[in-house]
Amino acid sequence: MSAALKRDYQICEEIGRGRFGTVFKCVSRSTGDSFAVKSIDKSLTAGDSLDAQCLLTEPKALALVSPHPHLVQLHATYEDDSHLHIVTDLCPNSDLHALILANGGAFPEREARSIFAQLMTAVSHCHRKGVIHRDVKPDNVLFDSWNSVRLADLGSAAVVAGAEAAAAAGVVGTPYYVAPEVLSGWEYGEKVDVWSCGVVLYIMLAGFPPFYGETAVEIFDAVLRANLRFPTRVFGSVSPAAKDLLRRMLCKDVYRRFSAEQVLRHPWMTGGGEEPESESMRSF
Numbered sequence: 001m002s003a004a005l006k007r008d009y010q011i012c013e014e015i016g017r018g019r020f021g022t023v024f025k026c027v028s029r030s031t032g033d034s035f036a037v038k039s040i041d042k043s044l045t046a047g048d049s050l051d052a053q054c055l056l057t058e059p060k061a062l063a064l065v066s067p068h069p070h071l072v073q074l075h076a077t078y079e080d081d082s083h084l085h086i087v088t089d090l091c092p093n094s095d096l097h098a099l100i101l102a103n104g105g106a107f108p109e110r111e112a113r114s115i116f117a118q119l120m121t122a123v124s125h126c127h128r129k130g131v132i133h134r135d136v137k138p139d140n141v142l143f144d145s146w147n148s149v150r151l152a153d154l155g156s157a158a159v160v161a162g163a164e165a166a167a168a169a170g171v172v173g174t175p176y177y178v179a180p181e182v183l184s185g186w187e188y189g190e191k192v193d194v195w196s197c198g199v200v201l202y203i204m205l206a207g208f209p210p211f212y213g214e215t216a217v218e219i220f221d222a223v224l225r226a227n228l229r230f231p232t233r234v235f236g237s238v239s240p241a242a243k244d245l246l247r248r249m250l251c252k253d254v255y256r257r258f259s260a261e262q263v264l265r266h267p268w269m270t271g272g273g274e275e276p277e278s279e280s281m282r283s284f
């Protein structure tokens with residue numbers, strides 16, 4: 001662990017682990033405030049692989065998009081011989097994936113909208129700053145307080161504007177959420193995040209993913225077919241406005257697919273879409 005990091009922060013318990021990073025709670029020695037520190041093993045960044053490039057992009061992408069109320073904010077970075085340490089906001093109240101599991105099914109539209117609107121403002125902000133997140137999924141939507149979320153994990157991001165810009169290409173992301181054009185092998189743009197957000201919204205409203213398979217290959221086949229269905233059993237009680245928005249986000253034709261800004265202006269987002277009355281299902 002970096003001596004400078006330990007000088008500035010007291011490192012506490014492990015709170016999460018990903019493919020490349022271990023995340024610890026830490027406390028600032030000067031202010032007493034709590035943060036999260038993600039320690040990335042630099043040996044995994046050796047070589048030219050796409051994963052290696054992404055790991056080094058995370059602090060740059062975070063710096064470009066910070067601050068924003070619905071994005072995990074970068075506070076400091078430290079480096080030692082073996083690790084890169086990224087200090088960010090602490091989001092101690094679990095994530096959207098855990099909430100979906102705890103609910104065991106669909107969210108009422110009003111609750112889905114409240115979370116989804118925060119996610120979309122974060123994604124729209126990233127796009128304005130020239131950053132494509134490329135791994136939007138419920139696991140990366142963290143709760144920092146009751147019903148307030150922050151999008152985390154820019155470890156797969158691409159910076160597509162400014163001095164450090166590079167074209168976005170390569171298969172990056174998580175099978176259920178990945179956009180069809182990511183699988184095509186060509187360069188792609190920021191609307192890959194809109195597709196992933198559409199999958200997140202579908203799962204919140206239905207309780208299951210729109211493009212399903214038993215294996216990654218089967219999921220990719222379903223994503224490439226992009227055959228969007230709204231089974232009546234579940235979607236019979238979902239408003240036409242919500243289904244219209246999903247069609248515009250989960251649209252295989254990138255030119256017709258909405259931008260993040262257009263999603264934020266859709267009637268379902270601005271509260272004009274009809275919806276059935278329902279009780280809040282937040283259960284933890």
Ligand SMILES: Nc1ncnc2c1ncn2[C@@H]1O[C@H](COP(=O)(O)OP(=O)(O)OP(=O)(O)O)[C@@H](O)[C@H]1O
Nearest residue numbers: 015016017018019020021023036089090091153155
């Ligand atoms: N700011 C934070 N506050 C609280 N918990 C966090 C924070 N950042 C990450 N975590 C926890 O740590 C876990 C791993 O973090 P993260 O996803 O950033 O690591 P990763 O190595 O990039 O993972 P991945 O395998 O998704 O690429 C998360 O699933 C989450 O539970």
